[in-house]
Amino acid sequence: MTEAHDAIEVIVAKRDGGTLTDSQIDWVIDAYTRGVVRDEQMSALAMAILLNGMSRHEISRWTGAMIASGETLDLSGLSRPTSDKHSTGGVGDKITLPLAPLVAACGVAVPQLSGRGLGHTGGTLDKLESIPGWRANLSNEEFHAQLESVGAVVCAAGSGLAPADKKLYALRDVTGTVEAIPLIASSIMSKKIAEGSGALVLDVKVGTGAFMKELDKARELAETMVALGTDAGTRTVALLTDMSTPLGLTAGNALEVRESVEVLAGGGPADVVELTVALATEMLAGAGVTDVDPAEVLASGRAMDTWKAMIAAQGGDPDAPLPTARETHVVTAPSSGVLARLDAMAVGMAAWRLGAGRAALGDAVQAGAGVEWHARPGDAVSEGAPLLTLHTDEPARFERALESLEGGFDIGSAYEPTPLILERVD
Numbered sequence: 392m393t394e395a396h397d398a399i400e401v402i403v404a405k406r407d408g409g410t411l412t413d414s415q416i417d418w419v420i421d422a423y424t425r426g427v428v429r430d431e432q433m434s435a436l437a438m439a440i441l442l443n444g445m446s447r448h449e450i451s452r453w454t455g456a457m458i459a460s461g462e463t464l465d466l467s468g469l470s471r472p473t474s475d476k477h478s479t480g481g482v483g484d485k486i487t488l489p490l491a492p493l494v495a496a497c498g499v500a501v502p503q504l505s506g507r508g509l510g511h512t513g514g515t516l517d518k519l520e521s522i523p524g525w526r527a528n529l530s531n532e533e534f535h536a537q538l539e540s541v542g543a544v545v546c547a548a549g550s551g552l553a554p555a556d557k558k559l560y561a562l563r564d565v566t567g568t569v570e571a572i573p574l575i576a577s578s579i580m581s582k583k584i585a586e587g588s589g590a591l592v593l594d595v596k597v598g599t600g601a602f603m604k605e606l607d608k609a610r611e612l613a614e615t616m617v618a619l620g621t622d623a624g625t626r627t628v629a630l631l632t633d634m635s636t637p638l639g640l641t642a643g644n645a646l647e648v649r650e651s652v653e654v655l656a657g658g659g660p661a662d663v664v665e666l667t668v669a670l671a672t673e674m675l676a677g678a679g680v681t682d683v684d685p686a687e688v689l690a691s692g693r694a695m696d697t698w699k700a701m702i703a704a705q706g707g708d709p710d711a712p713l714p715t716a717r718e719t720h721v722v723t724a725p726s727s728g729v730l731a732r733l734d735a736m737a738v739g740m741a742a743w744r745l746g747a748g749r750a751a752l753g754d755a756v757q758a759g760a761g762v763e764w765h766a767r768p769g770d771a772v773s774e775g776a777p778l779l780t781l782h783t784d785e786p787a788r789f790e791r792a793l794e795s796l797e798g799g800f801d802i803g804s805a806y807e808p809t810p811l812i813l814e815r816v817d
């Protein structure tokens with residue numbers, strides 16, 4: 392086969408601060424997927440993109456080329472509109488669990504292809520896999536059938552969606568090029584657009600426990616992704632939400648399922664409820680549904696019925712007891728006062744070191760491991776009272792988890808509340 396371009400020409404163009412042509416972009420993604428452009432050449436190009444950036448048009452074309460590297464789902468035959476959510480990842484971020492059945496119970500189908508966690512933020516599939524019997528892998532037929540009958544599916548993304556991204560993401564991970572906003576935005580959006588949902592809501596996390604630590608970077612990422620979705624014909628909005636404090640009162644797989652079920656039963660922590668309802672409102676609006684109040688549906692228990700159907704459809708027993716860790720260790724408050732700060736990164740690292748997350752792709756995770764905190768910033772705490780409970784099957788893990796929590800919280804006399812939802816980008 393005669394190649395339309397060569398890799399060095401494309402690398403040099405971006406190295407020298409130029410704009411890549413549509414033909415160069417289409418070729419380089421296709422040739423990389425075919426193995427003609429080698430890893431070392433793609434690494435050089437990714438670094439040139441990180442240093443010199445890309446125009447809106449280049450990012451859009453790059454995303455389109457990654458979508459074209461694989462299959463796209465066609466959900467147009469469903470009897471109801473579709474809407475999905477993507478979070479850039481946070482500590483205690485279990486929102487998909489109550490959100491997907493809630494939106495389905497409001498009449499909009501949720502086709503969520505999800506991933507497993509790597510590092511200090513947990514993966515939705517890892518959380519659901521703590522439910523006895525639940526399976527993440529569905530065939531295309533099962534996916535469509537469940538979307539029609541239950542209205543919500545959370546399952547593993549097959550290898551067919553955006554294979555160019557799979558290869559490129561693994562390369563970026565080992566070449567210091569993950570942080571490039573054009574590459575992050577095109578990576579996330581190629582998978583989400585290929586999934587075929589009519590509308591998409593992005594939850595872009597900001598703060599110590601998030602990928603983006605600063606508001607202006609998070610805003611730039613959100614604006615880039617919203618533009619990509621809009622260009623591709625997917626109605627897309629983003630919420631920028633705080634991730635300096637972990638969400639809810641738990642981080643860890645089965646612990647987060649338990650908390651999500653509390654939310655579906657009409658209780659649960661106020662911040663989890665607030666974010667679930669805010670994202671549901673956006674997802675419904677994106678699908679053209681504005682006459683249903685998700686807060687009322689949550690309180691009515693109808694979302695719980697959909698949750699049970701969604702879990703059962705994938706082999707899970709929604710009423711089975713959830714696994715618990717064999718060992719616990721309680722951290723008590725060293726003084727009395729107000730919990731002024733609880734750091735998301737410290738809690739996320741502790742949960743990860745207790746066995747809730749994995750160090751390398753393919754590692755097993757512990758279903759019962761994680762961290763529970765008994766107070767949220769702003770709550771009064773008393774010296775000697777339990778502040779955190781650590782859970783793991785392997786007590787040797789406590790020491791390293793406790794090290795992560797050093798300096799991770801402050802008890803003082805004053806607390807400055809900060810909003811959970813910081814901005815909306817559309």
Ligand code: URA
Nearest residue numbers: 560574575576578579
């Ligand atoms: N998640 C993705 O899917 N891709 C990135 O580049 C970063 C986070």
